[in-house]
Amino acid sequence: MGKIPVPQAASKQARDLENNGLVTSKEAVERGYVSDKILPPEPEKCKFCGQTLYYEGLVINGSVLIWMTQPERCRCKKAVEYWKKYDKEQEEKKAAEEKAKKQAEMNARIQRLIGKSGIKKRFMNRTFDNFIVNETNREAFEIAKRYADEFPKFAAEGKGLYFEGTFGTGKTHLAVAIALQLMNCNIPVICKTSIDLLNDIKRTFDSDYGSSEHQVLQVYKDVDLLIIDDLGKEMATEWSLATLYDILNDRYETMRPTIITTNYNDEALVARLTPRGFDNTNMGALMSRLKGTSAVVTMAWEDYRSGGY
Ligand SMILES: Nc1ncnc2c1ncn2[C@@H]1O[C@H](COP(=O)(O)OP(=O)(O)O)[C@@H](O)[C@H]1O
Ligand SMILES: [Mg+2]
Ligand SMILES: [Zn+2]
Structure with a gap:
């Protein structure tokens, strides 16, 4: 050589x-x-x-x-350290700007496709501040508050929340409080009952409706946080089963977090989601996978409105 x-x-x-x-x-x-x-x-x-x-x-x-x-940059030790820190900060700043831009785009998309994020006027005052904490609900409150405070961390891990329990215990209140806190930070959130969610998609079947079923479905799949309130209250049809399965399964697979509230226990919920005579194995397996990636909060006590407080 x-x-x-x-x-x-x-x-x-x-x-x-x-x-x-x-x-x-x-x-x-x-x-x-x-x-x-x-x-x-x-x-x-x-x-x-x-x-x-x-x-x-x-x-x-x-x-x-x-x-x-x-x-030119000096190559002395202190200068090298200084520039390393400087470059890192610049990179972080750029990443934060990009994130903010993406969030703004997603918020615009939500607005365009399904209007405001879904929280009805009646619910706009369901905040952490006016949730009255007592010994019974303290744990639920703390889990919800921590989820909102540390959302980026939970979201990165694809972790959601699953509120199950009896009627009137504050499940919707806490779910909405999370949504409002995150929306205040411009984080894209959709918070809807499953009935409204399905109705939004159905509306697109009208030929003169502005956006397509695919676009609306996609925004439910892509949004940073999807909150489905009162899952199981909708009337189950073959279409509702397939649609909810599609959204929830997609979010599970792409590790996007979902919060669910429901009045039903596992078995009853899967039965509620499945029309009579249809196989419920897939939905049952999906719901248990979703619970597996969520903190499960059981809120079963007397109805708040019955005056037990
Ligand atoms: N700890 C609480 N502090 C203040 N209001 C509460 C509390 N728990 C429930 N509520 C109120 O009671 C009503 C029923 O609660 P909600 O969250 O809708 O119940 P759920 O969704 O569990 O059926 C709502 O008006 C809610 O704001
Ligand atoms: Mg509710
Ligand atoms: Zn130098």
């Missing part, structure tokens, strides 16, 4: 162009690249070690046409 040939010293200009055509203002002066119309900025000193830091300029056809907006 012969030796790898050592390249001849390249001409200065060729070397600069290999270097993306960048030279420091010092090199540019030495090599006569500086056009007197486009003078380089004065060099600066590293604030850590005092080394002179030149601005770099882009050489095209033998003269610098543009100077960078910041001087």
Whole structure:
């Protein structure tokens, strides 16, 4: 095997162009690249070690046409640390901006396809603040509050919540409180009863309805958090079963979180979701997978409105 040939010293200009055509203002002066119309900025000193830091300029056809907006980066230890932190912060800032942009796009999509996120006027005041906490409901309250406070973490893990229990115990109140808190932070949330959710999709069957069934279905699949209130209250049909299965299964598979509230226990719920005479195995398995990725909150006590408080 012969030796790898050592390249001849390249001409200065060729070397600069290999270097993306960048030279420091010092090199540019030495090599006569500086056009007197486009003078380089004065060099600066590293604030850590005092080394002179030149601005770099882009050489095209033998003269610098543009100077960078910041001087070259010093390579001293402190400067390297500083720039590492700086770059990381810039990256985080960019990621946060991108996230905010995506959220705004999703919120616009929800608005366009199904109108406001679904919380009816009557529910707009169901917040954590006006949920009266007592010994019976404290755990439920705390799980819900923590879910809202730490939503990004739970969402990243695809974790949801499953509120089951008797009528009037505050399941809807807590689910809506989560939705309102997240929506205040611009996080895209749809919060609807299963009846309204299915009706929204049905409306698209009207030929003159603006958006297609597919688009509306997709927004339920994509939204950052879907809250289905009162699952099992709808009238089960072959279509409702297939539609709910499609949405819930898709969200499960893509690890998007879902919150469910229901008055039914497992067996009764699966029976409620399945029309008479249809096989309920798939839905049963899906519901148990969903519960498996959720914190299950059982709220079975006296109806709040009956005055037991
Ligand atoms: N701990 C509570 N503090 C304040 N209001 C409550 C509380 N629990 C329930 N409520 C109110 O009682 C009513 C019934 O609660 P809701 O959340 O609709 O019950 P569920 O969905 O469990 O049937 C709602 O008006 C709700 O705001
Ligand atoms: Mg309810
Ligand atoms: Zn330095």
